[in-house]
Amino acid sequence: MLETGRSKRVITPSGSVPIQGHAMRKSPSTGVHDELEVHVLLLNLEGTKLCLINADLAGIDFEFGDRVKAAVKEEYGIDEDLTVFSTTHTHSGPVMTAGPDKSPDPEYVNLVFEKTMEAVREASQNMRPFDHVTYRQDEVIGFYGNRNGKNLDGEQTVTVLEFRDAQEHMLEAFVNMTCHSTVNSPLELNLSADLLGNVRRELTPFLGVEPVMSNGAAGDMSNRLYRHGNDFAELKRVTAGVAARIAGFNDTGVLDLRGVQHRKVEFTVDYDTDKNGLEEKKKELEAKLETAEAFDDRKWLLSEIAGCERKLKVDHVHLCLDSVIIRLGELELVVIPCELASAFGKQIKSASNAKVCLIWGYANGHSTYVVEAKGFNGGHDGISTQLKKGQAEEYVGKLIQNLF
Numbered sequence: 001m002l003e004t005g006r007s008k009r010v011i012t013p014s015g016s017v018p019i020q021g022h023a024m025r026k027s028p029s030t031g032v033h034d035e036l037e038v039h040v041l042l043l044n045l046e047g048t049k050l051c052l053i054n055a056d057l058a059g060i061d062f063e064f065g066d067r068v069k070a071a072v073k074e075e076y077g078i079d080e081d082l083t084v085f086s087t088t089h090t091h092s093g094p095v096m097t098a099g100p101d102k103s104p105d106p107e108y109v110n111l112v113f114e115k116t117m118e119a120v121r122e123a124s125q126n127m128r129p130f131d132h133v134t135y136r137q138d139e140v141i142g143f144y145g146n147r148n149g150k151n152l153d154g155e156q157t158v159t160v161l162e163f164r165d166a167q168e169h170m171l172e173a174f175v176n177m178t179c180h181s182t183v184n185s186p187l188e189l190n191l192s193a194d195l196l197g198n199v200r201r202e203l204t205p206f207l208g209v210e211p212v213m214s215n216g217a218a219g220d221m222s223n224r225l226y227r228h229g230n231d232f233a234e235l236k237r238v239t240a241g242v243a244a245r246i247a248g249f250n251d252t253g254v255l256d257l258r259g260v261q262h263r264k265v266e267f268t269v270d271y272d273t274d275k276n277g278l279e280e281k282k283k284e285l286e287a288k289l290e291t292a293e294a295f296d297d298r299k300w301l302l303s304e305i306a307g308c309e310r311k312l313k314v315d316h317v318h319l320c321l322d323s324v325i326i327r328l329g330e331l332e333l334v335v336i337p338c339e340l341a342s343a344f345g346k347q348i349k350s351a352s353n354a355k356v357c358l359i360w361g362y363a364n365g366h367s368t369y370v371v372e373a374k375g376f377n378g379g380h381d382g383i384s385t386q387l388k389k390g391q392a393e394e395y396v397g398k399l400i401q402n403l404f
Helices: 062-076 106-125 194-207 232-247 275-291 295-312 342-351 379-384 391-401
Strands: 002-010 037-045 048-055 083-087 132-139 157-164 170-177 212-215 251-255 260-265 268-272 316-320 323-328 331-335 356-360
Touching: 002 106, 002 170, 037 106, 037 212, 048 062, 048 106, 048 212, 062 083, 062 106, 083 212, 083 331, 132 232, 170 194, 170 356, 194 212, 194 232, 212 356, 275 295, 295 379, 342 356, 342 391
Parallel strands: 048 083, 170 212, 331 356
Antiparallel strands: 002 037, 037 048, 132 157, 132 251, 157 170, 260 323, 268 316, 323 331
C-alpha cells in the first residue's frame, strides 16, 4: 500500500526573541510579519514509513535532530535514518543553535519539539492512499542565482513532487528549491518565514494543497544580486514571481517510489585552528570595512569578520557531517546537515542514476559551509567554512561513492 499524510503547526514564539542569521543584527524581534510553521509529510511505501519534516527556522543542532528522530521512532517505529528534520533556513527566525553571542531559549526549543510531534501525530491520523507521484521540474530564472556573481554558475532548478490518487487528484506536494531564505534586511526585526516559507504560501492556491518545502545546495545561492529592495514588499514580489513560475511548470514524468533503501555516510573533521592565518585575514577584512560604504558591502564584511572571530575562539575543530542517502525507487534524496556549494549539488545529481536526485540541505543538524577549494578563504561562504581547503571535495566524493 502507498499512503501519505500531512499536518502542520505554528511555531512562532511569543514576545521578543533573539533572531538568528545576521552578524549585523544585534536587537531582538519587535513583532511578527508572518507566522513560522513546521510541516510534516508522512509516507508509507508498502510497509516502510518515512517522516519528512520542514520548519521555518535558520537551522537546528544535531542534538535536536536526534531528539526528534528518537521520538518518532519510539512512537511510530520509523527508522531514525528515515526521519528528516530540515529547515527553510530563514534568517528572520528565532535562535535555535548556540553561537558566540546568542543561545537558544530552552522553552522555545521545547515548543518546537512539542509542536513537531503534534504535527507528526496528526499526520499519522490523516493517512490516505495515493496511486502515483507526478514530478514537475524546471528552472526559475531572474529572481535568484549564485550570490558571488551573476556570471557564476548556480542552481535554479526547482522540483515539485505531487502525490496523486488514481483520479489524478493531488493529495500532497513536496517542493525542492535551492536558495538562501534572505530577502529581508538584516536590520528587519519582524519575524518571518522569508523566501521559502512565503513561496510555500504563494504556491498553495496554484497547487490546491500546501506543499512541504525543502532547501537544496544553497551555500552560495541567494537573491542578493537580483532584489529590488530588502523589505516585505520585495519579499512579496519575489515569492509571488517564483511561485507563478513554478505553477507554470509542465508535467515532467511519473516516479515509482517503491523499494526503499538507505545508508548513512559518516564524515568527521579534526584539526587544530590556524589562528595566525585567521588573524591576518581578519585584519584584511577590517581594513576593507573602514572604506566600505555600500550597505551590502558592509553587511558582507561584517559577516566575514564575525566568521573569523568565531573560528578564532576555537582551538581545535571537531566536526561531523554525517549524512543520509535515501533511495525511494526512482527518487534519490541526499540528506546533508550543511550548506553545500551549488556546484557540488549539481555534481552529485549528475552522478546519480536515479530518475530524480534531490539535494536536501539544512537537515538533521547544521554544521558548516562546504565550498570548493577554488572558493576557499574568499567570500562569506569561503571564509565561514569550518572545513580545511580540499576537505569539501573529500566529503562530496564520499557522498557520490555511496549513491545507490
